[in-house]
């Protein structure tokens with residue numbers, strides 16, 4: 001068997017499950033990838049799956065144009081293999097000869113040897129003619145979601161869809177406790193990895209091209225982490241004072257907790273998440289960085305205060321809320337395949353419940369930062385406006401920031417702006433005990 005056939009067959013199985021059987025990409029990859037011993041094969045499977053799911057209609061259009069009859073429902077795996085084959089040519093631009101041969105061979109691995117000729121013919125056509133042009137107005141995003149976005153972001157709608165279909169740049173967060181950003185940038189350059197440093201946040205570096213994490217100097221020792229620009233800006237939005245008691249209420253997998261500690265070792269941090277398994281990822285991240293003794297980790301529903309809170313207030317609370325993830329479709333492309341309109345209503349109820357409960361844990365005069373990776377206004381500014389309307393001792397504070405879009409409350413970055421994910425941030429101040437205005 002050709003060595004590249006196995007990863008192609010595995011990509012086809014994963015894509016078949018995600019595209020045709022409503023399965024989650026993350027869950028399918030978690031099962032499939034460990035079966036491949038070579039990390040390059042695992043990376044290839046991921047690259048093919050992400051490329052296909054970011055713009056499945058491009059590949060569908062090619063099959064429609066080139067096949068005399070639509071594939072039957074029984075041929076879901078074949079369709080997925082063809083998509084993976086096409087994605088290798090565009091956008092992945094793998095050497096065509098080897099990619100085609102291995103994809104054709106993958107039909108055997110899938111028990112579809114009789115379809116090898118068809119795969120060969122279609123991929124050769126793609127290699128010769130390129131993919132047919134598609135109408136940019138066609139999108140695999142569900143119509144209810146497109147309708148919402150068109151209404152809420154009329155001038156940005158096309159850019160949101162276009163940017164969500166492109167692979168994100170690789171962003172690093174340099175561990176400020178260990179090394180300065182410019183020093184680390186020089187180490188990268190020595191290793192042949194070029195990067196640029198944005199004005200904010202102070203620890204972010206954007207790589208000119210993605211590299212395997214194992215090639216990053218000091219990655220295993222916690223000198224650097226992978227985190228999108230927009231996620232890193234949450235630490236700026238919260239900016240707790242030295243020694244503050246801080247709650248990260250939806251902490252897993254732990255990127256923002258780690259960032260806060262890297263910036264300031266004097267923080268007294270509690271990291272909470274409802275999902276005990278995901279909380280293990282927080283723990284292992286903290287171990288990698290040597291922070292495990294400095295954080296209280298709790299598995300609980302943040303809204304059930306009786307279950308986890310001892311009544312001692314926090315100076316700063318971060319609510320990085322569960323959300324539609326509509327701002328990170330380029331990272332989780334199956335989000336738009338699986339999201340239902342009813343999910344949004346359920347999420348806004350959950351977010352409001354978390355906001356209301358966690359507000360009790362904020363010390364008078366303290367702050368709560370509400371953040372999401374959503375670009376839907378009902379999860380973001382409308383959510384916060386409704387909270388302010390029913391919470392007399394809360395007021396919104398302007399963020400010291402220039403990125404994204406300044407909203408009536410909070411700030412919104414849309415996907416791809418400055419290379420970052422779509423993200424929303426609002427900073428809420430609780431009135432001090434005597435009701436006097438906060439000085440700063």
Ligand SMILES: C[S@@+](CC[C@H](N)C(=O)[O-])C[C@H]1O[C@@H](n2cnc3c(N)ncnc32)[C@H](O)[C@@H]1O
Pocket residue numbers: 231249250251252253254255256257272273274275278300301302303320321322323354
């Ligand atoms: C957007 S993610 C948080 C990402 C995290 N802050 C980071 O930077 O790595 C949302 C998290 O909220 C958690 N979650 C959902 N409902 C929750 C609840 N009721 N109480 C606490 N955590 C919850 C989920 O398990 C998930 O880990």
